Amino acid sequence: MSVPHTAVPAPAAVPTVLAADLALPVTGADRAACPTTDVLRRVGDKWSVLVLVLLGRAPRRFSELQRAVEDISQRMLTRTLRALEHDGLVSRTVFPTVPATVEYALTELGQSLLVPLSALADWSAVHGPAIQAARRAQG
């Protein structure tokens, strides 16, 4: 699916912005229910992506996650997991041992989310330095 992009003297009115395809409801009423904004705000918090990535590698127990992340508080790990579970991105399985053990894993939905997140991570790895530079260039 490669666009030939031969010598079209593009009027440049529309720059080569593939992103123009990005259909986001901009009008007030719809915007509240915009799934993109919704997902971004869920994933834009401090720990969600980190947890998703860890669970993407392998299912883990609560304490394993806490050790892996190192500086997350118990409270925030619980809250983050509950939120992800609530949105169907993470599954929670309790084994009735004593004391209880709980295993968290990505659902298929959660797995699939890692794909576009991975694209964003790639972009960040490439352009992160440019952002840093822009910040230093100002204040």
Place this chain on the structure above:
Amino acid sequence: MSVPHTAVPAPAAVPTVLAADLALPVTGADRAACPTTDVLRRVGDKWSVLVLVLLGRAPRRFSELQRAVEDISQRMLTRTLRALEHDGLVSRTVFPTVPATVEYALTELGQSLLVPLSALADWSAVHGPAIQAARRAQG
């Protein structure tokens, strides 16, 4: 941007394992400087993506943006634009008319960010209903 845009590579049968490639620094010290988390938190606020998308369609003046978004406060539009400008995603051009006119536009960096954001928007459009369903299934 003179880059011949080769569109988003058609995701040919993405395996559910691809996400394991996502290399995010999980260990405590690095994580503070993780560019992915950094970008996500920037973009995970209430208005940034909306503004980026609008500017991706065409450069706009302050008042145009405010009319386009409709329910953003003057304060938040200013803050959002300043933040995006600070990170080199948006450019700000002041025309010394009376009264002043200011035009905002995406930088190349901002343009390029719309690509992975578009991927995330696509995912959200497809799987948004599944998230909604998961929420209703619980409370």
Place this chain on the structure above:
DNA sequence: CTGTATCCAGTCGGATACTG
């Protein structure tokens, strides 16, 4: 037209202590 300054409610996230 393009902002800035204040105030204010709500949320985020950390610290600490306690429980089945």
Place this chain on the structure above:
DNA sequence: CAGTATCCGACTGGATACAG
């Protein structure tokens, strides 16, 4: 082990008024 309960500072985002 896997949480819950409480408190608290910091930040987010809206409303309103004012200014160059």
